[in-house]
Amino acid sequence: MSAPSSGRLWRVAVLSPPLLWTFVFMFIPYSILFVYSFWEQVYPTFQPAFQFGNYLQIITDPQYFNVLSRTLKIALFVSLGAMLVAFPYAYFLVFKVKSSALRQVLYMAVVAPLWVSYLLRAYTWKTILGTTGILNSFLMSIGVLSEPSSVFLYNQTAMIVTLIYVFIPFMVMPIYAVLEKIPKSLTEASNDLGVGRLRTFFLVTLPLSIPGIVAGFTMTFCLTFGDFIAPFLVGGPDGLMVANVIASQFGAALNWPLGAALALVMMLIVLTIVTISDRFEQLGKGKFA
Amino acid sequence: MTTQFAKSSRTGRSNWLGGIERLSWMLGILAILGFLYLPIAVLVAYSFNDSRSLTWPMSGLTLDWYQKLSQNDQLIQAFYNSVYVAVSATSLTLIIGIPAAIALDRFDFPGKGLFRKLILLPIALPGIITGISMLILFRSLGFNLSLQAVIVGHATALLSVVVTLVYARLQRLPASLAEASADLGASGLQTFFLITLPNIRTAVIGAGMLAFTLSFDEIPVTFFLTGRDNTLPMYIWSTLRRGLTPEINAIGTLIVAMSIVLIFASVLLLRDKTKSKNV
Numbered sequence: 001m002s003a004p005s006s007g008r009l010w011r012v013a014v015l016s017p018p019l020l021w022t023f024v025f026m027f028i029p030y031s032i033l034f035v036y037s038f039w040e041q042v043y044p045t046f047q048p049a050f051q052f053g054n055y056l057q058i059i060t061d062p063q064y065f066n067v068l069s070r071t072l073k074i075a076l077f078v079s080l081g082a083m084l085v086a087f088p089y090a091y092f093l094v095f096k097v098k099s100s101a102l103r104q105v106l107y108m109a110v111v112a113p114l115w116v117s118y119l120l121r122a123y124t125w126k127t128i129l130g131t132t133g134i135l136n137s138f139l140m141s142i143g144v145l146s147e148p149s150s151v152f153l154y155n156q157t158a159m160i161v162t163l164i165y166v167f168i169p170f171m172v173m174p175i176y177a178v179l180e181k182i183p184k185s186l187t188e189a190s191n192d193l194g195v196g197r198l199r200t201f202f203l204v205t206l207p208l209s210i211p212g213i214v215a216g217f218t219m220t221f222c223l224t225f226g227d228f229i230a231p232f233l234v235g236g237p238d239g240l241m242v243a244n245v246i247a248s249q250f251g252a253a254l255n256w257p258l259g260a261a262l263a264l265v266m267m268l269i270v271l272t273i274v275t276i277s278d279r280f281e282q283l284g285k286g287k288f289a
Numbered sequence: 290m291t292t293q294f295a296k297s298s299r300t301g302r303s304n305w306l307g308g309i310e311r312l313s314w315m316l317g318i319l320a321i322l323g324f325l326y327l328p329i330a331v332l333v334a335y336s337f338n339d340s341r342s343l344t345w346p347m348s349g350l351t352l353d354w355y356q357k358l359s360q361n362d363q364l365i366q367a368f369y370n371s372v373y374v375a376v377s378a379t380s381l382t383l384i385i386g387i388p389a390a391i392a393l394d395r396f397d398f399p400g401k402g403l404f405r406k407l408i409l410l411p412i413a414l415p416g417i418i419t420g421i422s423m424l425i426l427f428r429s430l431g432f433n434l435s436l437q438a439v440i441v442g443h444a445t446a447l448l449s450v451v452v453t454l455v456y457a458r459l460q461r462l463p464a465s466l467a468e469a470s471a472d473l474g475a476s477g478l479q480t481f482f483l484i485t486l487p488n489i490r491t492a493v494i495g496a497g498m499l500a501f502t503l504s505f506d507e508i509p510v511t512f513f514l515t516g517r518d519n520t521l522p523m524y525i526w527s528t529l530r531r532g533l534t535p536e537i538n539a540i541g542t543l544i545v546a547m548s549i550v551l552i553f554a555s556v557l558l559l560r561d562k563t564k565s566k567n568v
Contacts, residue, residue, distance in 0.1 A: 010477025011396060018389035018448075022407050025445045029422035036425060089321050092314055106318075108556075113325060115548040115555075117506045119522050120541040124328035127335065127533060132342055134331060165324065218413075226415020229508060233529065243417045243509075250421050250513065260425075263418055274413045 036260035046257050054261035064245065064262070071241040072269075074156060075224040078163040079171075079217045085164065086171035086216065091205075094179040095187075110172045118166060119229060125162040126233050129153040154236035162230050167223050171216035178212030179205070211281050218277040222270050242266050329545060336538035354539040364540070367524035374436055374511075374520055375504040378443035379497050385444065386451030387493065391485070393452065394459040395467070412449040416509030419446045424513040434516040442510040447503060451496040458492035459485075491558055498555060502548075 040049040058064045089110065097103045113121060128134050129152035136148040152158060182205060190200040228243030235241070242262060249259030339351035358364060392398070393405055411419055423442045427434065466488070470480040486493070508522050515523060525537060 007471070007477060014388045014477070015392050015396065015398065018385050018392060018408070019404065021385045021445070021448075022389075022404060025423065025426070025441060026407050026410070029419075029426040032425050032429060033418075033422040085321055085324070088317060092318055096314060106322075108552075109322060110325060112548075112552050113329070115502055115552050116329065117522065117541070117544050117548070119506065119508060119525060120332065120544060121328065123525075123529060123537065123541070124332045126529075127538075128328060128331060130533070165328065168325070222413050222415070226417055226509075228417060229526075243415060246417055246421065247512070250424065256425070259421065263421055267414065267418055270413055270415065 033260050033263060036257055037264050039257035039260075041255045041257055044254065046255065054258045055265075057258065058261060058265060067240055067242055067245050068265070070156075070238075071225055071243075074160060074163070074241065075221045077160050078167065078224045079220040081160060081164045082168050082171040082220050083175075083213060083217060086168055086175055087209075087213070090172050090176040090179050093176060094182075095205075107172075107176060111169050114169045121166050122162050122230050122233050125158065125165065126153065129158050129161075129234065153234060154239070156235070156239055158234040158236075159230050159239050162234050163224050163227065166230070167220045170219040170223065174212040174215035174219070175209060176212075178209045182208050214277050214280050218273055221273060225270060226266065332538050332541045333545060335535060336542040338535060338538075341535060354535045357536055358539050358543075361536070363519070364521075364524060367519045367521045370436060370518050371505055371521040374439050374443060375501050377440045378447060378504045379500045381440065381444035382447045382451050382500050383493065383497055386448050386496070387455055387489075389448065390452045390455035390459055391481075393456055395464065408452055409449045411446045412453065416446060416507070417513075420510040420513035423510070427514070434514055436515065436518050436520075438514040438516075439511050439520070442514045443504045443507055446507070446510055447500045450500055450503065454496040454499070455489060455492050458489045462488050494558055495555065498551060498558075502551060 037054055038050045038052070039046050040051055040053060058068070093103050093106050097106065126133075130136070131148045131150045131153070133153070135152055136145065139145040140148065186204055186208075187200055190204050191197065195203065225241075226243055228241060228247055231239045231241045231244050243266075246259050246262045246266070249255045249262065253259075334347065336354055337350045337352070338347045339349040339353065340347070389408055393401070393408075398404075419442060423438070423445065424434075427438050432438065462485070466484055467480050470484045471477075475483065506522055507520075508526060511520050511523055519527065521540075525540060528534065528537060
């Protein structure tokens with residue numbers, strides 16, 4: 001591949017737009033964000049500095065620490081909940097559905113909502129769970145409740161249900177992909193050798209599907225961790241998540257340095273999880289190779 | 290064959306148990322499908338409800354909310370803004386993303402590892418990070434926030450989607466095709482338009498459709514970068530602050546209808562791909 005001058009020109013023409021774009025709109029902004037996180041707020045604005053006050057505040061001020069741990073907790077519950085729904089669904093599609101046409105339809109049924117506006121899918125839960133909502137009036141019409149209850153909306157449970165609903169396709173897709181790849185002969189061999197179906201599941205199917213579970217878990221966790229729409233729509237006063245706090249630092253609170261530091265902490269957590277999950281997948285690959 | 294034989298020789302009791310098992314699977318799957326589709330059904334049904342309240346049972350049917358939509362100038366403007374943003378951002382992200390995927394697939398250059406990491410970062414990173422880092426950039430440069438800033442933000446965030454999809458297709462395309470074309474004297478530009486692009490066509494169209502959908506629905510980046518102009522999701526978002534209205538359900542129903550068209554289009558494109566494989 002000795003490159004004639006026109007070939008070199010072509011390379012430059014192909015390479016420079018994306019390189020320039022990523023440098024100007026990704027590398028520089030992320031760097032400025034990093035720099036800002038060391039600045040300090042001098043009310044009503046902020047000024048350049050090099051100090052760790054913002055990070056210190058995140059660790060020591062219970063307000064920020066609580067939001068971080070709450071966000072972690074909710075992301076964990078959403079990922080676990082989505083997995084508990086997604087795994088049986090994917091398992092049913094791969095191992096129980098005989099017709100491939102039906103399997104495709106059922107697969108599309110769970111993936112298709114991704115094309116429908118995320119905001120609207122989250123919003124519908126507000127209409128369902130609200131005091132004047134459908135769940136309340138339904139329960140009243142069948143006589144379970146005598147007056148509308150406000151327990152369904154504006155709390156962490158409502159948020160978890162909404163986020164599971166919104167992110168479930170991201171859990172089904174990778175789990176389905178790994179289950180589909182498990183050779184049927186493997187489970188049949190296990191059955192033929194007299195191993196019960198339950199034990200076959202725990203000794204063969206489940207271990208082989210771990211890479212898919214990890215991939216789905218990572219995706220759902222990261223998406224939930226950065227979400228700031230569900231807390232706004234269905235979360236209550238105790239439902240603020242990190243993204244909401246970051247948004248308010250860049251809005252009303254006008255403390256960009258603290259917001260930048262929070263964003264970097266968020267980035268660090270997300271990237272750590274992605275790295276761990278990558279290692280995990282690599283480990284799995286090594287085993288089968 | 291053996292499993293079939295084993296099954297037929299089972300006792301009546303295990304048949305009965307099998308029936309219970311099948312039934313509980315069916316109920317479970319139906320419950321999951323209900324969980325997935327009931328909310329969307331509620332959204333659509335209540336857009337035709339003739340009462341302002343969202344209570345069960347519905348009182349009657351009306352098309353009033355749709356008529357109200359057609360008279361809502363702010364909403365129509367927001368819709369046009371969203372189309373403008375999504376079309377521009379999709380074009381931009383394809384123009385930058387396709388060369389980026391080709392560079393990652395075919396070229397070796399210093400800093401390639403960092404380039405790959407950076408460009409794919411927004412897949413895992415929450416949209417809010419792209420939003421605030423670009424907000425800081427634009428403010429530092431003294432640029433005004435506007436729909437154009439939103440377009441640049443969307444194009445950057447969606448680059449990862451386009452690069453992932455196009456790169457995956459390029460990986461399956463034998464490099465010998467482009468090499469043969471170059472050996473026969475075609476220039477890089479000719480090879481790209483005559484050989485590479487036709488072969489990755491469906492991936493490009495698929496990536497474009499996905500980018501359009503994601504941009505049309507985007508909030509976290511838009512939230513920080515838009516000036517006075519609203520996109521459709523931002524308009525819906527600001528309306529939701531004021532409370533629920535059946536009008537939102539009507540917009541939602543129209544968006545669901547649009548999504549169904551897009552889903553069918555993507556399924557048809559997939560079919561087109563398998564056909565060309567057989568030829």
